[in-house]
Amino acid sequence: MQRVLLRLICGGIDVERFRRLLFSFLALLSEYITLIFTIVATSYIIISSQYKEYSTEALLLWTISLLGLIAASITTEKTFKLRKIERGINEIKLNIKGGENSLDKLFFARRNLSPLEERLNDCADLIITGGSLARLSDEYYGLFENKLNEGCSIEVILVEPNTEAARQLCRNIVYETSDCDVYSRKISESIQRFAELKRKFPRGVKILLSDLVPPFSIMAKNLNKEKSIIQVELYSYAVPTRERVEFNVGIEDSNTYSFFANQIEVLRENATEFEM
16 A cells, blocks of 8 residues: 555655545445445345255345345435435525626616617617606717618607606606606607607607506617517616616527517507607
């Protein structure tokens, strides 16, 4: 044994790696030791019975012993499997808590988004749903005009002004004002900005008005196409717009993607097209 160890050290073998291999071997041996004993004992009885005759009492003792070994083997196997399952569950919990699947990595605030110009760089068609979309229609009017010049189509679904839905949004969601008339004017101004784009690009812009109260806004890029992304912004009670929680759903997330894609269809079905 000393010679073997000396040869390992002198030969430059990684002792730590050897220790891990030895530990793995012993763990594997401990997991299957009862099964090995059962197989060895069964083989011994079968082979020895060819050369020697056992009494009924001896055969009964051997049978009871083998049954005990089989039971121990099954119990040991299940114990090790349960331990592996428990380790796997603990690893999943750790991943959810602090790994790539952490909720804090899935959700983000609007203020942390990359510039809209970057997010719409490869956009061929765009669908935006929401309340007033006032900030988007104002701050990004030039961007939308450029995208329309590039051949991108834009569809917007807004809440119809001076409706109960607009008043509900103003009272419960909108942070900047609590005056429902002011909020409805913001919606109307936003509609007019999109209408101006529609006058310039009649086939590229579609404006729909809804009387439903949306629980979130959606920005869907290249809906139902390869690499499509639906960005969802949750409407929260009295939270500044920049602090609202958002998350992205890729088309590869088939179930969740289908849910929000269907929500767009529901809004379309319950909206009317704005007449110029």
